[in-house]
Amino acid sequence: MSVLIYTEISKGKIKKSSLEAVNYGSKIAAQLNTTATAIIVGDADVTDLGKAGAKKVLKLKNDKLNSLDSLYVTAAIEQAASAEGATIIIFAHDFTGKAIAPRLAARLKAGMVAGAVDNPTVAGDVFSVKRNLFSGKATAVYNINSAKKVITVLPGSFPIELTGGTAEVADFAVNLDAVNSPIKVKEVKQDTTELSMLDADIVISGGRGLKGPENWGMVEDLAKALGAATACSRPVADMHWRPHHEHVGQTGFAIRPKLYIAIGISGAIQHLAGVNGSKTIVVINNDKEAPFFKSADYGIVGDAFEIIPKLVAAAKSFKANQ
Amino acid sequence: MKTLVCISNVPDTTTKISFINNDTAFNNAGVQFIINPYDEWYSLVRALELKEAAGSGSVTILHVGAADSEATIRKGLAIGADDAVRIDIEANDAFAVAEQIAAYAKDKGFDLILAGKETINYNGSMVGGMIAELLNLPFVSMATKLDIAGTTATVEHDIDGGTEVIECALPLVLSTNKGMAEARIPNMRGIMAARTKPLTIVAPIATEQLTTVASFKLTPGRTDCKMIDASTPEKLIELLHSEAKAI
Numbered sequence: 001m002s003v004l005i006y007t008e009i010s011k012g013k014i015k016k017s018s019l020e021a022v023n024y025g026s027k028i029a030a031q032l033n034t035t036a037t038a039i040i041v042g043d044a045d046v047t048d049l050g051k052a053g054a055k056k057v058l059k060l061k062n063d064k065l066n067s068l069d070s071l072y073v074t075a076a077i078e079q080a081a082s083a084e085g086a087t088i089i090i091f092a093h094d095f096t097g098k099a100i101a102p103r104l105a106a107r108l109k110a111g112m113v114a115g116a117v118d119n120p121t122v123a124g125d126v127f128s129v130k131r132n133l134f135s136g137k138a139t140a141v142y143n144i145n146s147a148k149k150v151i152t153v154l155p156g157s158f159p160i161e162l163t164g165g166t167a168e169v170a171d172f173a174v175n176l177d178a179v180n181s182p183i184k185v186k187e188v189k190q191d192t193t194e195l196s197m198l199d200a201d202i203v204i205s206g207g208r209g210l211k212g213p214e215n216w217g218m219v220e221d222l223a224k225a226l227g228a229a230t231a232c233s234r235p236v237a238d239m240h241w242r243p244h245h246e247h248v249g250q251t252g253f254a255i256r257p258k259l260y261i262a263i264g265i266s267g268a269i270q271h272l273a274g275v276n277g278s279k280t281i282v283v284i285n286n287d288k289e290a291p292f293f294k295s296a297d298y299g300i301v302g303d304a305f306e307i308i309p310k311l312v313a314a315a316k317s318f319k320a321n322q
Numbered sequence: 323m324k325t326l327v328c329i330s331n332v333p334d335t336t337t338k339i340s341f342i343n344n345d346t347a348f349n350n351a352g353v354q355f356i357i358n359p360y361d362e363w364y365s366l367v368r369a370l371e372l373k374e375a376a377g378s379g380s381v382t383i384l385h386v387g388a389a390d391s392e393a394t395i396r397k398g399l400a401i402g403a404d405d406a407v408r409i410d411i412e413a414n415d416a417f418a419v420a421e422q423i424a425a426y427a428k429d430k431g432f433d434l435i436l437a438g439k440e441t442i443n444y445n446g447s448m449v450g451g452m453i454a455e456l457l458n459l460p461f462v463s464m465a466t467k468l469d470i471a472g473t474t475a476t477v478e479h480d481i482d483g484g485t486e487v488i489e490c491a492l493p494l495v496l497s498t499n500k501g502m503a504e505a506r507i508p509n510m511r512g513i514m515a516a517r518t519k520p521l522t523i524v525a526p527i528a529t530e531q532l533t534t535v536a537s538f539k540l541t542p543g544r545t546d547c548k549m550i551d552a553s554t555p556e557k558l559i560e561l562l563h564s565e566a567k568a569i
C-alpha cells in the first residue's frame with residue numbers, strides 16, 4: 001500500500017497546487033506508515049517534490065501523455081498505481097484534477113472526495129476527509145468507505161511546506177498501445193495574461209460601479225502596483241467591458257487569493273460564491289449599505305474614482321520602501 | 323442527433339442554508355430548488371441550439387432524484403427539452419449517480435451526453451467524468467464552446483494555463499462551463515407544452531455507496547469589517563501589511 005500523487009509542470013516549474021497535493025499525500029502516507037510517490041509527465045527539476053514529502057518520483061514516459069486526454073492519462077496512472085501498490089491517489093482540484101480524477105475513481109471503484117480542505121483523519125477503518133460545500137458557505141466531513149480512494153485537494157487551502165528530503169527519481173515507461181482515444185487536439189491557446197487570477201495571491205476586481213471599460217486603467221494601475229491579477233463581476237463581463245475569463249462568481253470562476261479587493265461591486269450572493277474563500281477581503285463602495293461590507297474584512301465608503309488613484313500612490317510608495 | 327442532458331436539482335444560491343439531525347442532513351424546509359445553473363444555462367440551452375440549427379434530433383433531460391424534483395424537471399421541459407427521465411432514487415454519492423445515469427444511457431444510443439461543470443451545492447465536478455468511464459466514452463471537461471458538424475464535435479475547453487480545441491467523433495461526454503450559451507427564459511408556450519411532454523420514471527439499479535457524509539458545518543462568516551476613512555486610503559495599505567499580512 002502506498003499513496004500516489006499526480007503532479008504537473010507549468011512554465012518549466014512544478015505547479016504550486018501539485019506541491020500542495022504532495023504535502024497532503026505525504027501526510028496521509030505518514031499516518032498510514034507508508035510512503036508517498038509523486039508521478040509527473042515530462043522533464044523538469046523535481047527536487048521540490050522530494051522536499052514536499054515524496055519519497056519517490058516516477059517520470060511517466062509516453063508520447064500519448066502530451067495532452068490532457070482522460071483516456072490516456074487515466075490508463076497511465078492506473079499502471080503506475082498498480083506498480084506501486086498504491087490505493088490512495090491524490091490530485092489537485094484544478095482543471096487537470098477535474099478532467100482525470102473522476103474517470104480514474106470510476107475505473108478503480110474508488111470512493112472519491114473532491115476539493116479536500118484539510119488533512120484526512122484515519123481512525124481504525126474510518127477514513128474521513130473534510131471539504132467545502134455551497135461555494136465555501138459550509139464544510140462537510142466525508143467518510144470514504146472503499147479500499148481504494150481518490151482525493152482532489154482544493155488549491156490554496158494550506159501553506160506549502162518544503163521540509164522533506166530527497167526523492168528517489170526513476171523513469172516509468174507506460175504502455176498505451178491498447179488505448180486509442182478518438183480525441184484529436186487541434187490547437188492549444190496559452191493564456192496571454194501575465195498573471196492569471198486563478199494563480200494570483202492578490203486579485204483586484206471591478207464591478208458596474210466603475211461605469212465603463214475606459215475606467216479600468218486605474219484598476220490595472222493598482223494591480224500592477226501590488227503585483228496583482230484583475231477580475232470582474234458578471235455584468236461587467238456580460239457587457240464586454242472585460243474579458244469573460246475574468247468573471248468571478250457562481251457562474252464564473254471561483255478564486256481564493258490571499259487578498260481580494262472589490263471596487264464598485266455590490267456583493268450579490270452569486271458574486272460572493274466565487275470569492276468568499278479569499279483570506280482577506282477589502283471592499284470599496286460609495287454606498288455604505290452595500291451588502292459586500294458584511295462579508296469584508298476592510299471597507300472604505302467613498303468614490304472609487306477618488307480613492308483608487310490615492311491607493312495606487314500609497315501602494316507604490318509602500319513597495320518602494322520594502 | 324440524440325443528446326442527453328443531466329440535470330441536478332439544487333437550492334437557489336440565495337438560500338439561507340442550515341443543517342438538521344445533529345448536523346448530518348441538509349435542511350430542505352422552505353428552500354427554493356432550481357435546475358443547477360450550469361445544467362440549465364450551458365448544457366441544455368446549447369443542446370437545444372444545436373438541435374435547432376440541425377433541424378432534427380432530440381434533447382432528453384435526465385435527473386436522478388426523488389419525486390419532489392418534478393418542478394425542476396418541468397422547467398427543463400419548458401425551456402425546450404423534448405422529454406425527461408427521472409431515475410427514482412435519492413442522490414447522495416457522485417459515483418452512485420453516475421452509475422444510475424450510465425445504466426440508463428448505455429443502450430439508448432445517445433450521441434452526446436452533457437453534465438454541468440459542477441453542482442452549485444456540492445461543487446464536486448465528478449459526475450460527468452464518471453459517466454464517461456462507465457460508458458467507456460471519451461470525456462472533455464470544462465467545455466466552453468461546442469459545435470457539431472455531421473458526426474464530429476469540435477470543443478473548446480479550459481485547461482490549466484489556457485484553452486484547448488479538440489475534435490472528436492461522437493459519441494462523447496462533456497462537462498460544460500460558462501461560454502457554451504446564454505440563458506433562455508421559458509415562454510408561455512413552452513410552459514404550457516411542458517405539462518404534456520413525456521416524463522418517464524425509471525427504477526434505479528442497485529449501487530454501492532462509496533462515500534458517506536458524516537457531518538456538515540456552516541462556515542463562520544466574517545464578523546467585523548474594519549472601516550477606513552476615504553480620506554486616508556494609505557491607512558488601508560498599512561493595515562494590509564502590518565495586520566492582515568496580505569501584502
Ligand SMILES: Cc1cc2nc3c(=O)[nH]c(=O)nc-3n(C[C@H](O)[C@H](O)[C@H](O)COP(=O)(O)OP(=O)(O)OC[C@H]3O[C@@H](n4cnc5c(N)ncnc54)[C@H](O)[C@@H]3O)c2cc1C
Nearest residue numbers: 207208209233234249250251264265266268270271286304
Ligand atoms: C443565477 C445567477 C447567477 C449569477 N452569477 C453571477 C456571478 O457568477 N458573478 C457575479 O458577479 N454576478 C452574478 N450574478 C449577478 C449578481 O446577482 C449581481 O447582479 C452582480 O454581481 C452585480 O454586479 P455589480 O456588483 O458589478 O453591479 P451592481 O450590483 O450594479 O453594483 C455596483 C456597485 O457599485 C457601487 N458604485 C457605484 N458607483 C460607485 C463609485 N463611483 N465608487 C464606488 N462604488 C460605486 C454601487 O453602490 C453598487 O454597490 C448572477 C445572478 C444570477 C441570478
Ligand SMILES: Nc1ncnc2c1ncn2[C@@H]1O[C@H](COP(=O)(O)O)[C@@H](O)[C@H]1O
Nearest residue numbers: 328386413437438440441446447448449
Ligand atoms: N442527481 C443528479 N441527476 C442528474 N444529473 C446530476 C445529478 N447530480 C449531478 N448531476 C450532473 O453532474 C454534474 C456535476 O455534478 P457534480 O459532479 O455533483 O458536481 C451536474 O451539473 C449535473 O449535470
